[in-house]
Amino acid sequence: MTEIVDYELFEVPPRWLFLRVETADGTVGWGEPVVEGRSKTVRTAVEELLDTYLLGEDPSRIEDHWQTMYRGGFYRGGPVLMSAIAGIDQALWDIKGKQLDVPVYELLGGAVRDRIRVYQWIGGDRPSDVAEQAREQVDAGFTALKMNATEEIERVDDPATVEAAATRLREVREAVGDEVDIGVDFHGRVTKPMAKRLVEKLEPYEPMFVEEPVLPEHNDALPTIAEHTTTPIATGERMYSRWDFKEVFEDGAVDVIQPDLSHAGGITEVKKIAAMAEAYDVAMAPHCPLGPLALAACLQVDACSSNAFIQEQSLNIHYNETSDVLDYLADPSVFDYEDGFVQIPDGPGLGVEIDEDHVREQADGDVDWHNPVWRHADGSVAEW
Incomplete structure (x- = not known):
């Protein structure tokens, strides 16, 4: 042993x-x-x-x-x-x-696919310049995009705020046409009354899904929100085990789950969550605005989960201002994107080789990232 x-x-x-x-x-x-x-x-x-x-x-x-x-x-x-x-x-x-x-997927029953579609982020934390960025990413070969729906939003906000969100999505749709998918992330910034209004207003532009329309502690509101749209409802990045997902499967409001392989118990747990989702005819799009190891773990589970349909990845995401996914790999070509897809890594284990010298060099610096704290006009804390 x-x-x-x-x-x-x-x-x-x-x-x-x-x-x-x-x-x-x-x-x-x-x-x-x-x-x-x-x-x-x-x-x-x-x-x-x-x-x-x-x-x-x-x-x-x-x-x-x-x-x-x-x-x-x-x-x-x-x-x-x-x-x-x-x-x-x-x-x-x-x-x-x-x-x-x-590769890990061989130990989990073998692959059901050779590659999986990926989507690319546009627009940043406070979404802007989305149409131009959308064109650039589609020209780069991506066939699916994701953007934040709003910046900070009041518990009950004005019609102009709702209209601005709809206008941004409309501009992206007009820029890229109907053959490109556009996910819209509410990021848990939106309350139930505003989520109901927003999903109706966005529906004419046919988003791929609306993500985390309310915070997970308000998942009991998802059936009500789902009644206001035919757009698929997605959630799950802040849900950490199969027990957290059980309720959303049982109430039937969620169409896409987004467990994070670095938050929801790893490969062992997310493979089980994926199997539970399949039993409820729920698709999976793992959350991954993280690094190369998290992405490699996602792809191993995607490889052997028939209900996985698209994968988030963080190349050039707005958080990666000092280092990016490929910087830590000895062979960055493992994550080459072609026609909007990435091949499933087929090397042993997670299928990626870490550049250990670079990791050690980067770890010598001071890393102390925290998300911003946003505030409303009256000074109260807003959801980021």
């Missing part, structure tokens, strides 16, 4: 945390455990889990390790713990695939 003998954590720009796990036979597995803006908190959780449960253990018992990390603590769930588990889980699968010399 080989055993886990060491691990290291690297906070790297723009806002990522990488985990390196090493076994006694020299195999190295990588994962990406992070909550954007809370990397130091998650780092401590990862250290606690590895020191308490995994050092000295056989890395191949992935399901048992997952259950131990999750159920071994009386208090469980939530973004910090589940993100810590997720990154460790990714690293364990990377190790297992490398030791058996196969």
